[in-house]
Amino acid sequence: SQQGEEDPQALSIQEGENATMNCSYKTSINNLQWYRQNSGRGLVHLILIRSNEREKHSGRLRVTLDTSKKSSSLLITASRAADTASYFCARNTPLVFGKGTRLSVIA
Amino acid sequence: DAEITQSPRHKITETGRQVTLACHQTWNHNNMFWYRQDLGHGLRLIHYSYGVHDTNKGEVSDGYSVSRSNTEDLPLTLESAASSQTSVYFCASSESVGTVYGYTFGSGTRLTVV
Numbered sequence: 001s002q003q004g005e006e007d008p009q010a011l012s013i014q015e016g017e018n019a020t021m022n023c024s025y026k027t028s029i030n031n032l033q034w035y036r037q038n039s040g041r042g043l044v045h046l047i048l049i050r051s052n053e054r055e056k057h058s059g060r061l062r063v064t065l066d067t068s069k070k071s072s073s074l075l076i077t078a079s080r081a082a083d084t085a086s087y088f089c090a091r092n093t094p095l096v097f098g099k100g101t102r103l104s105v106i107a
Numbered sequence: 108d109a110e111i112t113q114s115p116r117h118k119i120t121e122t123g124r125q126v127t128l129a130c131h132q133t134w135n136h137n138n139m140f141w142y143r144q145d146l147g148h149g150l151r152l153i154h155y156s157y158g159v160h161d162t163n164k165g166e167v168s169d170g171y172s173v174s175r176s177n178t179e180d181l182p183l184t185l186e187s188a189a190s191s192q193t194s195v196y197f198c199a200s201s202e203s204v205g206t207v208y209g210y211t212f213g214s215g216t217r218l219t220v221v
Binding site: 097 | 140
């Protein structure tokens with residue numbers, strides 16, 4: 001399987017704290033994407049980082065990419081209860097998804 | 108506004124029956140994809156299409172088929188439903204070949220095979 005691994009599988013934090021999720025993969029990439037899935041809903045595209053980029057920001061989201069270690073991380077700063085969801089990394093064409101990290105933000 | 112719509116949202120069917128799940132997008136995207144989501148497996152690719160009359164098999168294509176007769180629709184057919192095909196099915200579309208752009212997902216169809 002080409003699936004990568006997200007780590008941790010589940011994460012529970014208090015509102016206002018930062019949440020960090022990691023993604024590892026095995027094959028070379030052109031870019032890597034992160035998605036969010038709220039319970040019972042479809043996935044929503046959050047951010048795309050290209051293989052020649054090391055860091056990218058979008059609002060409270062910060063994504064880093066280390067191609068030498070074949071890993072990426074998603075940081076959500078100042079988390080809110082509304083950030084409670086599953087987060088997936090994805091890469092390749094067509095997209096291959098990891099199994100996701102379930103984030104719970106407790107108010 | 109452009110959208111991607113899946114129907115039905117929920118379906119229960121019997122083992123051995125043929126079932127078709129609909130996916131319709133008004134984004135005018137060339138690329139369309141079908142995934143299934145199961146606990147412990149994440150999302151797995153079933154079939155995909157890069158344009159009209161183009162179809163390709165994904166990681167878990169056995170027992171499924173698709174056809175692409177126009178840009179807007181990519182129906183997924185389960186030829187003879189099996190209990191192992193109980194899952195949540197997601198359709199997605201994207202603007203270009205490759206992953207320069209993110210995918211837009213539908214809300215999913217929850218299929219139960221009894």
